[in-house]
Amino acid sequence: MTSAEAGLRQQPWFIERLTSLGGRRDPELGQAIVRLFIVPLFDIYIVSVLLFDGQATTMDWVAACAVLAYIPISVILYWHIKRTPGHFAWRRILAMSGDYGAMTLVMAVGGMSMLPVYATVLWVTVGNGLRYGSGYLLVATCMALATIAIATVFNPRLHSEPYVVITLVLTTLIVPAYIDNLQRALRGALNEARAASLAKSNFLAQASHDLRQPIHAISLFTACLRDAGLEREERQMVENIDRSLQSVAGLFRSLLDIATLDSGKVEPKLAPVRLDDVISDVMRQYSEMAQWANVELRAVPCRVVVRTDAALLSTMLQNIVSNALKYAPDSLVLIGCRRRNGKIALEVHDRGPGIPREHLDQVFDEFYQVRERGDRDVEGVGLGLSIVRRVGSLLDLDVQLCSVEDTGTSVVISGLEPSTQNLATSVLASTAPPSTVSGLHVLLVEDDKDVLLATATLLQKWGCKVQVETGIPKTMAAWDVMITDYDLGGKTTGADCIMVVRKLLGRQIPAIIITGHDKTRVQRDLGDASVPVMAKPISPVELRSVLTTEIVTALN
Known part of the structure; x- marks a missing residue:
């Protein structure tokens, strides 16, 4: 049986490339990149039409040369945006003026064969509105109307076709107005969704905080009972209570983690961290849970120092180990690290039943649990790997899951940057006398x-x-x-x-x-x-x- 590997369901490279070309990350840079492709194609169309027509005038070729000269201007715009990113209104207006100027020149001196250029006018108008907002859509619409007006005055063919001009004007008014209405409705729906998500996150955070208080108290009282000279049967009952409390505590910890990540307020604090300290801390926290699950929890010594956020990396490892203990009872769970391509990878391997291939693409989704007919109930709500994915994204780490049925599952956190700074041995993981x-x-x-x-x-x-x-x-x-x-x-x-x-x-x-x-x-x-x-x-x-x-x- 072949092993199946599922990472964080990252987008394919071509989808990611199209996203960047569309400017979702930087709208102005996206517009500049599109301009670099469109202007040469625009000029090729004009030259092809003029050669095919055979009746091109001197002004037609002047227009073609003017558009050709706009290519280096487009390169300069791209270079400036790349070097000086940010919102500069003057630069956007300058770029829009250049775009509409080139299209106006072509439509003004060309015949009806240049009328298809209007499709580019409309596309550029709508594109500016979608990228920059309603204010720029209004400016772009006014420039598009000016393009039609100037082309009508200087192009005798358009001057003699009033109904064509009216159609162009109405289209230029109606399409951007409709797009603007859709944008406003979309922004309203998005704001409502954000408000609902924020309310959900606040509720989860507050509910988790309020419910953790009594659980915390019960946990400490249970610890006191253990030393109260109980008989064997009573001690077993205390152990069962403590085990149930730890399960509930893990649930609320997951709810609080997901609410905190949803708030968008988590900012990693990078510092040199010894991986042994993180691993030892997690081993100590889950030692009792490992005993209850009859799991041999082992760690390979890893004295490497990496630059990361210790608390966030610990959260990732905690959730991975917790999953391994729940889904791979009565087996071995091994934690370790190794070097990969000059960086460090933190790995967790178990010898559990593995995950069926049809579930691998969904295991990182929120509230998703791998369940087959007749499976035993497993504690939790399916947030562990979702938290791992989100935290990994914050730390710019790659998370991969590889599982083979009846063999086991491996989760690898890769991309940790090694640090040359030496640290003193941590006292936190040591046992106190x-x-x-x-x-x-x-x-x-x-x-x-x-x-x-x-x-x-x-x-x-x-x-x-x-x-x-x-x-x-x-x-x-x-x-x-x-x-x-x-x-x-x-x-x-x-x-x-x-x-x-x-x-x-x-x-x-x-x-x-x-x-x-x-x-x-x-x-x-x-x-x-x-x-x-x-x-x-x-x-x-x-x-x-x-x-x-x-x-x-x-x-x-």
């Missing part, structure tokens, strides 16, 4: 009482001395570290809390922010990369690891 946390004086700030109680109880079980606050504390104490929610109510954020506490203490106390919002946005609003941001719901292992890291860093 219990004595490091015990005895810590922790300031815990959280406006949700359930989350506050759950977090405080867990910290106390670890031997920490906890002071709980629902807002910014008014008095000072000898805290070793502070943990704060981001939204504290009353237009107060965790960033404000950290700033006030550090000012009260007169030192840079280690701080951790836990939030139900997008981590990237919170980190950007915080403006301090040294403060770790954790997304709710978090596991006790993650919290303890980050807490230990902050203390070790402060001591060093």
Whole structure:
């Protein structure tokens, strides 16, 4: 059986080329490229007609030479637009004047054989409106009417055919007006669609945030129950509750990720990142899920440093590994990297049942799940690979999926740029010794009482001395570290809390922010990369690891 490979369903090169020729990426550059093709064809038509007619006058050949001279002008326009991109009204009007000037000259001095040139006049008029908007459509229409008027005055054939002139004038008025009405209707529909999409994204983000709060609290309470001296049967029930919570948490994480990406506010922050750190972090996060799925989760050491956004790359890897654990239980999942064409590729391979060929073209679609008749239910809503595709596009990375039925599936993230900068070994992925946390004086700030109680109880079980606050504390104490929610109510954020506490203490106390919002946005609003941001719901292992890291860093 041959292997089937499905990437991100990229457009074929010729479709992409036509798109660029049409100017969707840069309307003015697209117009300049089209002009480079049309003007020579235009001149070939004129010369061919004059030679075939055999009755060409001197003025006819003058017109042909004038159009021929417009070719280098078109090249100069293209060069200027390519070198100085942007919206310059004078340049657009100048180019339009040149276009209509050449067509006016041909229609004015030529006979009825030059009347087909009017099709180009109409095409250029509509094209300017579609590319640049209603204002330019009005200007182009006026220039087209001036072309007809001048051609009628100087062309005796047109002068003697009033009904032809009336037809040209009416067509020049009606077609652009109809196009403009369609554009306005399309813009209205597009604005409504954008508003609906924004409302959906806001709803998903808010619903995800609100529902993650109680899930976060339940997760921490469950962790406390594990150490409550339960019998084997009760411990198994706690494990089942925790497993279900992790599934729901993964769902809300996906909903929040897709809502954040839909908002268009995600901007990658490129920096040197050691791939081993990203892989180790994901391995740690999914270790329990791998045990539940009876999967051997392994990673090949990869000490390469690449230039990328660590948080976004981690999101991609998390979703790929999560899919592998769900769809390839009782098997091996391997994470590693390799060099490809001077760049680095991050790969995830599993030995699951594979994906049937008919599904490969749709696996990156939103809410699409590979389901066959009689298949078992799989957790999730089919957003994982869609998130991978979107984030990969943001980071300019290529994502390919190769799957063979009854053999396994491989997902490759390629295009990572190697970085020559060396980094210190990350402490984040290391396991903290219990004595490091015990005895810590922790300031815990959280406006949700359930989350506050759950977090405080867990910290106390670890031997920490906890002071709980629902807002910014008014008095000072000898805290070793502070943990704060981001939204504290009353237009107060965790960033404000950290700033006030550090000012009260007169030192840079280690701080951790836990939030139900997008981590990237919170980190950007915080403006301090040294403060770790954790997304709710978090596991006790993650919290303890980050807490230990902050203390070790402060001591060093």
